[in-house]
Amino acid sequence: MSRPGGDAADRALDDALALANEPRRRAARDAGDTHGEPAGPPPNDPLAVALGHEPAAPARPRAAARPAPAHPPRPAPGTEPARTEPAPEPAAAAAPTPRAAAGRRDASDPLAVLFGAGRDDRPPTWQGGHADPSRRATTADPVDPVDVAMSLNEMSPNDERRATVQDPRNPGATPPAARGTGVSGATPARPRPGTTPTTSAPSTTSPGPPPARREARDPHAHPATPWPDARRLARQAGRRLAPQAVPLGEQALGRSLARGLVALTDLPSFDSSAMDGWAVAGPGPWLVKGQVLAGQRHRGALHGGHALRVATGTALPPGTTAVLRSEHGRTEERTDGTWLQPRAPHLAPGPGQEIRHRGQECRGGDELLPTGTLVTPTVLGLAAAAGYDDLVVTARPRVELLVLGDELLDHGLPRSGRVRDALGPMLPSWLRALGADVTDVRRLVDDAGALHDAVTTSGADLVVTTGGTASGPVDHVHPVLAAIGARLLVDGVAVRPGHPMLLAALPSGTSGADGRKDRHLIGLPGNPLAAVSGVLTLVAPLLRTLGGRPVPAPYAAPLTEDVHGHPQDTRLVPVVFDDESAARPLHFAGPAMLRGLAAADGMAVIPPGGARAGDETAVLDTGALGPSWGSGG
Numbered sequence: 001m002s003r004p005g006g007d008a009a010d011r012a013l014d015d016a017l018a019l020a021n022e023p024r025r026r027a028a029r030d031a032g033d034t035h036g037e038p039a040g041p042p043p044n045d046p047l048a049v050a051l052g053h054e055p056a057a058p059a060r061p062r063a064a065a066r067p068a069p070a071h072p073p074r075p076a077p078g079t080e081p082a083r084t085e086p087a088p089e090p091a092a093a094a095a096p097t098p099r100a101a102a103g104r105r106d107a108s109d110p111l112a113v114l115f116g117a118g119r120d121d122r123p124p125t126w127q128g129g130h131a132d133p134s135r136r137a138t139t140a141d142p143v144d145p146v147d148v149a150m151s152l153n154e155m156s157p158n159d160e161r162r163a164t165v166q167d168p169r170n171p172g173a174t175p176p177a178a179r180g181t182g183v184s185g186a187t188p189a190r191p192r193p194g195t196t197p198t199t200s201a202p203s204t205t206s207p208g209p210p211p212a213r214r215e216a217r218d219p220h221a222h223p224a225t226p227w228p229d230a231r232r233l234a235r236q237a238g239r240r241l242a243p244q245a246v247p248l249g250e251q252a253l254g255r256s257l258a259r260g261l262v263a264l265t266d267l268p269s270f271d272s273s274a275m276d277g278w279a280v281a282g283p284g285p286w287l288v289k290g291q292v293l294a295g296q297r298h299r300g301a302l303h304g305g306h307a308l309r310v311a312t313g314t315a316l317p318p319g320t321t322a323v324l325r326s327e328h329g330r331t332e333e334r335t336d337g338t339w340l341q342p343r344a345p346h347l348a349p350g351p352g353q354e355i356r357h358r359g360q361e362c363r364g365g366d367e368l369l370p371t372g373t374l375v376t377p378t379v380l381g382l383a384a385a386a387g388y389d390d391l392v393v394t395a396r397p398r399v400e401l402l403v404l405g406d407e408l409l410d411h412g413l414p415r416s417g418r419v420r421d422a423l424g425p426m427l428p429s430w431l432r433a434l435g436a437d438v439t440d441v442r443r444l445v446d447d448a449g450a451l452h453d454a455v456t457t458s459g460a461d462l463v464v465t466t467g468g469t470a471s472g473p474v475d476h477v478h479p480v481l482a483a484i485g486a487r488l489l490v491d492g493v494a495v496r497p498g499h500p501m502l503l504a505a506l507p508s509g510t511s512g513a514d515g516r517k518d519r520h521l522i523g524l525p526g527n528p529l530a531a532v533s534g535v536l537t538l539v540a541p542l543l544r545t546l547g548g549r550p551v552p553a554p555y556a557a558p559l560t561e562d563v564h565g566h567p568q569d570t571r572l573v574p575v576v577f578d579d580e581s582a583a584r585p586l587h588f589a590g591p592a593m594l595r596g597l598a599a600a601d602g603m604a605v606i607p608p609g610g611a612r613a614g615d616e617t618a619v620l621d622t623g624a625l626g627p628s629w630g631s632g633g
């Protein structure tokens with residue numbers, strides 16, 4: 001099956017994002033920036049700018065051609081640098097505003113991205129592809145995911161992660177990543193005392209995690225994957241699942257057509273009246289011969305000088321030359337019957353007037369919609385009108401969500417150093433909006449054995465974890481992946497927030513009961529906005545591939561104000577469209593905050609080095625995720 005636009009459109013999308021990001025990344029590097037926090041939060045003064053109605057094809061990002069701001073803008077109240085959370089200033093908080101509808105190519109798609117620039121603006125060195133030897137790969141470079149994949153077995157011997165690797169299911173065995181290093185004896189942490197896991201206790205099937213010596217994992221041991229590359233790697237990591245025939249209805253909603261929708265018949269399939277009135281034959285006046293309603297059939301033909309009272313949708317008998325709509329005609333009872341004539345000479349219907357002709361919309365065999373079209377409510381309606389009872393659609397990727405964290409509460413007020421789980425209630429809807437079948441949502445205690453069991457026994461196509469991706473004492477995601485021999489395709493992304501997110505190919509031995517292979521795990525950071533960043537960066541592109549969903553039409557918007565950038569990393573910043581075309585950055589956008597995003601229409605993609613007021617900036621749609629048929633990815 002090929003999708004409209006398919007990989008080419010997908011590549012175009014990522015290429016354009018790479019274009020938008022690359023020059024700033026270089027500008028930041030040229031300015032001597034290295035690792036670190038953004039130069040400063042965004043400036044104070046929100047401006048109102050209009051959303052550009054750009055063509056879907058990559059155009060030219062003005063942002064890409066401009067140098068990075070020489071001086072970082074002043075901090076804005078209510079914003080925070082990547083890892084600090086200043087006290088919010090309510091007066092400066094952006095109030096939720098009406099969502100802009102116009103200007104979007106695909107309002108149902110959370111990942112609709114619009115571009116502002118084209119390749120013509122690329123600096124000469126960029127056009128050379130590799131003119132700058134220090135430049136990291138971008139999506140413009142063909143990169144084989146296999147080349148980029150980092151097998152834990154291939155990590156350098158001095159990677160401290162090796163010291164933490166131990167198979168919690170088999171404490172005595174030297175895990176693959178530790179073989180040959182002489183390192184052993186890592187212990188997954190035990191649940192903290194006083195914690196109350198709500199839905200999932202530590203594994204009862206597991207012998208339990210062994211004692212371990214945990215050493216700090218160095219998150220900077222390897223460079224983070226550039227954000228556009230991470231999206232592409234996620235998109236290329238999986239293969240489309242096998243299509244299924246499902247009954248026409250909600251089951252099909254949100255999937256893609258695995259076969260083009262071909263008209264089974266002419267539409268309309270018979271000549272019918274477009275108006276309530278009279279079917280007439282020849283010029284008037286006409287003798288009214290009776291009435292035929294929609295769904296009824298008149299026996300025989302209509303002869304010249306005769307009329308039939310008809311309703312909108314009535315099948316017209318042969319001989320009908322036009323329909324006179326009711327407000328244009330007048331009847332008169334005479335001894336020989338009811339006579340009809342136009343109310344005025346100019347209201348006499350011309351030939352064919354008010355007739356809906358057979359085949360006007362399509363002929364049998366015409367392709368109504370191509371393969372890959374997202375099934376929306378309207379598509380269901382069209383398919384029904386065209387006579388379909390079932391649709392052959394792409395499968396929904398089965399996704400299991402594992403929410404990690406002893407500190408999480410599932411009800412009541414945050415208290416005693418514990419916080420409410422914000423991701424359990426939020427992510428399943430996101431995942432469904434991205435086309436997933438969320439098979440399970442489990443809260444796990446911070447226990448390596450529980451995580452190990454959950455991952456290895458899951459039958460899902462994609463396991464999504466939240467929390468535990470960093471290098472804290474109970475961050476078990478990396479050690480468990482290493483222990484089971486998972487292959488890290490992305491291990492840390494140059495994006496703020498969301499830096500520690502990861503994507504791993506699970507070994508085929510961990511396929512579930514149904515024997516599905518080609519399974520993946522995405523580790524989302526625990527900070528809630530960082531987790532959303534991971535959804536946009538890794539989850540959406542992978543789900544789009546697995547579910548064979550169409551590539552969203554891109555869109556971009558000029559920014560209303562300067563937005564500071566991280567020196568090397570892309571930033572994703574919640575923005576709201578104040579009117580039809582304004583992208584205003586919102587405050588309260590720190591990694592642990594959801595207040596900004598909750599009021600947002602999307603996340604602006606701020607390239608390394610920052611963006612200026614007026615810069616056309618790609619926007620990832622986050623505002624239209626409500627409908628379960630929502631596209632995305």
Ligand SMILES: Nc1nc2c(c(=O)[nH]1)N[C@H]1C(S)=C(S)[C@@H](COP(=O)(O)OP(=O)(O)OC[C@H]3O[C@@H](n4cnc5c(N)ncnc54)[C@H](O)[C@@H]3O)O[C@H]1N2
Nearest residue numbers: 219405420421422423467468469470475499525526527530
């Ligand atoms: N030494 C370092 N520490 C941290 C680094 C680093 O590079 N070196 N990265 C920081 C970044 S960036 C992020 S993001 C976080 C990611 O941490 P984890 O993925 O390991 O997540 P946790 O530590 O489990 O939790 C982080 C934070 O988020 C809260 N949380 C977790 N789950 C939820 C949830 N379901 N709902 C609401 N809040 C949640 C948790 O309580 C923590 O406050 O690591 C930094 N540290």
Ligand code: MOO
Nearest residue numbers: 497498499530591
């Ligand atoms: O706090 Mo972290 O912001 O996700 O990269």
